[in-house]
Amino acid sequence: MPLTSVSTADGSLRISWTFPAPAPAVWAGFADAALLSQWLGRPVECDVRADGSIVVDHSGGYLSRSVITDVEEPRHLAMSWEFPEEHESRIQIRLQDAEEGTLMDFTHHDLGALVDSYGPGWITHLTYLEAAIAGGAIPASRFWPLHATFETLYAAHVAADAVTG
Known part of the structure; x- marks a missing residue:
């Protein structure tokens, strides 16, 4: 897993990840409904253009909703993020x-107190994205076991930062 860095500040989660693929292939993970379904959930809508929307069913009708606020294919995507029972936030x-392919800087803004709960989730989803781009989708049944592992590692990382920070 080429996770380069994870940081939180001011209620925002920042993840840097290097994919062993060119930018258009990584971009397809966000814009192609078939790839999106392999790493985030079942797309109900997938319209990646200015003012377009992405709506994903994460299981059982539990929907995330995003409106695209800025797009420069294949380099930049900004959108809102609405998840049930949470305040609206933003993703960039x-x-x-x-040298190794494509570096993605992923920032989830405005998470506030939810910032640490989102860390393991996004790391798990991005692991699935990397596999999807490489053509080797990870079975959906592995999501929660992987998430539990990343949650443990993330908690240790946060604790270590608290001691050194």
């Missing part, structure tokens, strides 16, 4: 060429 994704 930037892709740049790297």
